[in-house]
Amino acid sequence: MAKQHVVTTINGNAVEFLCDTRQTLLEVLRDELHMTGAKEGCGTGDCGACTVNIDGRMMCSCLFLGAEAQGKKINTIEGMAAGDKLHVLQRKFLEHAALQCGICTPGMLIAAKTLLENNPDPTEEQTRYWLAGNLCRCTGYNQIIDAVLDAAKELRGAKS
Amino acid sequence: MSAVVTEKKLKVVGTRPDRPDGVPKLTGTAQYGADYTLPGMLWGKILRSPHAHARIRKIDASKALKLPGVKGVITAADLPEQKFEYVGAERVAQNFWHMTRNILAREKVLYEGHALAAVAATTPAIAAEALKLIEVDYEILPHVIDVEDAMKPDAPLLFEDMITRGVEPPPTKPSNVSKRVEFKIGDADAAFATADEVVEMSFKTAAVHQGYIEPHACLARADADGQAEVWSSSQGHFVVRTMTVKMLGMKTGDLRCHAAEIGGAFGGKTVVYVEPVAVALSKKTGHPVKIMMSREDVFKATGPTSGASMTIKVGVMRDGTIVAAKGLFKYQAGAFPGSPVMNGCMCGFAPYDIANVNTIGYDVVCNRPKSVAYRAPGSPISAFAVESTLDMAAKKIGMDPIQFRLKNIAKIGTPTVWGPKHSHAGFAETLQALQKHPAYTAPLGKNQGRGVAVGYWFNGGGESSSTVNVNEDGTVVVATGSPDIGGSRASTAQMAAETLGIPYEAVRPIIADTNSVGYTQATGGSRVTFATGITVINACKKVTEEMCKRAAKMWKIEPENVIWEDGSARPAGKRAGEFPPLTFKEIASKRTATGGPVVASASINAEGQAPGFSAQFADVEVDPDTGAVKILRDVAAQDVGRAIHPSYCEGQIIGGVVQGIGCALNEEYIYDKNGHLENAGFLDYRMPVASDLPKIDAIVVEVPNPNHPYGVKGVAEANIVPPMAAIASAIHGATGKRLTDLPMSPPKVLAALDG
CATH class of the missing domain: 1.10.150.120 ([2Fe-2S]-binding domain)
Known part of the structure; x- marks a missing residue:
């Protein structure tokens, strides 16, 4: 199956990736972009360990397809501290x-x-x-x- | 509320510094089991049984192996057969013949979710596709889920040749009863005849899962020369090594195991599931292999604790004295022997001084995942039954439940049902602390009730090791072999800083891999701050002795004329010479000139652990229309010996209480008639969430353990023992109905109200 090309913004940075259309945003973050701060506790949206912020709303990234990230503004745990200054x-x-x-x-x-x-x-x-x-x-x-x-x-x- | 005056003021122990491993966990950089990758890595996935009980006639992986991207498939045929024998102390005995069959089934699958083959492929999607292509020919067999059903003479047998152990003469017929245990002091049957009141009740509990948020995960790599490495989330990377080399027939020195950060465990990560499979796949394919369990896998195929059926009988006098007690405990072992029923038999009446006690336990296999340790394994189950019965006894004679327990509480010298006498104080002090809590006498409203219960846990000692390295700037690295689940790096650093007399910030605690520090048992049994802590303190004492020698060299005096005080070497009196003190930092900076690196190690097989004891009361409100029970208040007192880091002691207490609340009100394994688990997910297996709960009130009681330099008693487990009975008794207080079947979920409460 051909991979999808996605352009998005993660923690203020322009990010491009290719993903399988079946891959969740959580899988993309962890396996393609090597951002492993979001965790998979259940894969069904019941535990919240993979929570990210998408366009101002919190979302279980295991319930969101990677391909849906196109054009969105995503904030993850990796972007929470400002340099060495904790939030x-x-x-x-x-x-x-x-x-x-x-x-x-x-x-x-x-x-x-x-x-x-x-x-x-x-x-x-x-x-x-x-x-x-x-x-x-x-x-x-x-x-x-x-x-x-x-x-x-x-x-x-x-x-x- | 320390009961013992501290003679020397402690500077670091007892304070609340930031934990050393905090920032990586707050910023997302901490690496847990699933966060490791290696170049060229393959993804492993495991094929699991759809049946509760079936004979495996044939496994055909030929189609799967032809799928592009599939690099290897293994089955039990790839693992060496193990000898059938129970090894280790009876309370925690293991049988590797069973263990290898749990990791990959051989003759039969024994529960839904039982692993029977594994595949390694270039992507997770290909691995998942390959699993569908593995053809298994099953002969479906009748199954049994409930413990009472499994004990019936005509029950389907999981093992056709299982003869109950612990019965003399041994039974001639096989059964699902793996073992019978019995403990006895005095003559309970005779003593019941002398009692003013006798209460006898029966209880059931459901299997509940530890519910750690991180599923089991590991990464393994194996070389053609037989050497291998594993990164995995476990309570003991030495345990991972021991079990994995055993399962694969490897040499111990050939497997290096690294402790990933661990995302919760509570006993459930003291055994291996995926590590031997990943190493075997890596050996077979020549690539690193990563395996992650799904949440469904975790529920279906890792160990919950046992569900149980129990009958308790107690005899009391009008003055409150308990004269006799009996307990019959039948615990589900799951698919392989090894429930914690022996612990249940030992812990149930352990808090009390009762002259005549008899407990009998049965370990019963059934078509469920094999039970595994869960926080004070076995004790919460028996305590639910015992403490509920005692509450009824206290009510029968009209005595306050705390007063009743104080009247019978075990003290130093009280015999235990298993033989040795109690050798530590703290039970009465903990009950008194609870009794003094202002809310204990606060009035209750309509449909509200209050219940009291206590809980006992042995706590652990055992083998631990640590190494202290002094750096040239006066900082130190403390390496231990204990994976940190709940803040032990903080307590480690505090004890090291206190012993060395240096700032907390100067200590960097790490968890070293199996090839870099001495053998250390798992993080379990609330043993780390006690046993590993002693090795850290002893290694630090060796360091201060060495630092004194270095100072003597610098002063050109004899080492015995130097003492270590407040973090500095000082001359031992005026006759030793007049020298200003040399600080730790100053001596460390002169390393090269005074003899080279300062390194000290210590190891131990620790004894002298003090038991954990918790006393709690719960206030509840029962909704008469829905049967829902709301926890209004839960006050939990626990003797911690001494709180090294009070915040993490409180955290353990509160966390344990909330797990107990889940077990009391919501959590249970639900099977359909085909032996399929119906609620293998967090939506339907309902663990407590923030909005279910009030603030839990933790009372830290400190009655120091004389066998630890800073008085530590294990703190992680006793807290989960009392909530179930405390809540049941509170519901009884609110409604007049005694619930005896966990969980006390709305349908059951409603049925009791209507009944």
Whole structure:
């Protein structure tokens, strides 16, 4: 089967790739572009470990075809820190010990960042519901919720 | 709330520094099992049985091998036969004859998802296509899923020659009962006659999966000279090496195993599934081979913990004394022997001082994936039954459930049902800490209830190794053999920094491969901060001794006249001479002039671990219309010995509680009548999500373990033991209905309310 030529933007960079039309965006990111920050936990959109941001919306990259990336603006975990400066959410996850094994962390961070872009001042309950599509088996979520709310507070402070 | 005063102020132990492996995990650069690649790599995929039980008449891979891009196919015929024998301590005995058959089926497939062939191809799509071209001729056999059904005399047999072990004289007829175990102290039957009240109840639990988010994955490469390498996500790369060389008939020194970052495990990555297959495919094809399991594969073909059927009987006096206890435990082993039923028999009544106890356990094979360790393996299952029964007993005599447990709690010197006496304190202190929590006496509303339960786990010691290398700028690298699942690199670095007297940031902890550090058992049994921790501390002590020798050389005095204090070498008193202290950094910089590199290693077969103990209460609200149970509050106290990094101790406690909540309310393996798993995905196998839960309240209790330099007790497991019974008792408090069948999902709660 002929491969599809796709032109897209990932983390602000123009990216071109060839993909099998059956390949998911997750497979393209990991196997073609060697960006392995997005993880495959289920391949069915149930765990959120492969979450990326596409045109401002969070999306399980395992449910999105690579070919659909044409013309889109995609943000992944690899683009979250600015050089050696961690994003506030990343720093708060570290400070709050919000990761144990870390496999859910990239997806969780992208989901949390999208939350704060949409709602800079979420309640605990709103945060818990927003992140309900991102499974974490290690932490029981306490410290993740603390980290997100603390990051939101700091980000609001920075703007005012 | 430390019960023991710390004599010398600790500077690093007990603080909450950032974990050393944090940034790569936050930026997506950390490499987990599936993240490794090599040039020329092939993709391996595994053919799995669609049947719950069938004889394999023939496997024909000729069509698959003709597909362009397919480089090799293997079956069990490519693996050497193993001797039938149980090896290792009985509680964790392994039989490689079974293990090789679980990795690739031989005579029969024993569960849906059982692996029976594997293919390596140039792309994942070609490998998947090739699997469809492998023709298998099955003779479908009757199957059995439920443990009680599997024990019936006319049940289909998984192994036609299996004679129950542990029965004298041995039975003459084969059965699915692999083993019977029994423990006894005193005379329970006689003591029941003296009790004021006797409560007897039966329980069932469902098989539940560890649910780690990262599926099993590995990359292997093999050379024509017999040497090979594996990168894989496991709880022990030394375990991967031991099992893989055994499965493939290789020499131990010929396989170098690297510990990838591990995306959760909870016991489920203490065995191998894909590693021997990947190495065998790599040998056969001459290319590196990567294998990743799908989530469906993980559910169908890796180990959940056992489901069980149990009956508990307890006899109590009106003053609250438990005088007699009996437990009958039947655990599903899955397709091969080896459920944790022995642990269940040992742990169930372990928290208590009961003069007459008798526990009997059965290990029963059935057509399910082979059970594997899951966080305090076996203990949560028996504790659900025991703690639920004790709650009913306490209610019968009108006693507060914490008071009732405190009255009977085991202390140092209390005998265990398996023989040795308890040798550590902390159980009563943990219960008292829970009792003091202000929410314990908070009023409850309509349809709300509160339940209490406790949990015991042995914790582990065992073999560990580490090596400390001092760098010329005064930083050190600490290499251990323990894969880091939940923050052990942080605790390792903290213990090293504390012992050396240097800043935490000056310590770089790594997990070395099997050819670069001494043998180390798996990260399991809550053993790493205890056992590996001791080797790190001992190696660091050797380093400080060496640093004293180097200082003596620089001062031109005898080494015995130098002491190590607060991170510096100092003269041992005025008679040794007047010298300003030499810091770690200063001595390190003089490496070349004082004798060359400073390196120290330590290894151990650690004993003296202290058990884990957790006491919890849960508040729930039951929706009378839907049967849904909402967790309003969960307070979990646990004795951690000493918290090296309190945040990660709290994280272990909260994580364990939430897994227990999942097991209590939602999680279960559901089979259809054909023995097919109906919910092999995260949508239908419903693990707790953030919106299901309140904040879990962790109480860190510190009763130090005298057998660890900083007082460590393993912290990762006891926390999962109490939630099921605590929630069942809370539901009983809310509704007056006692649920005895896990999970307590809405249909079951509703049926109980209507019944």
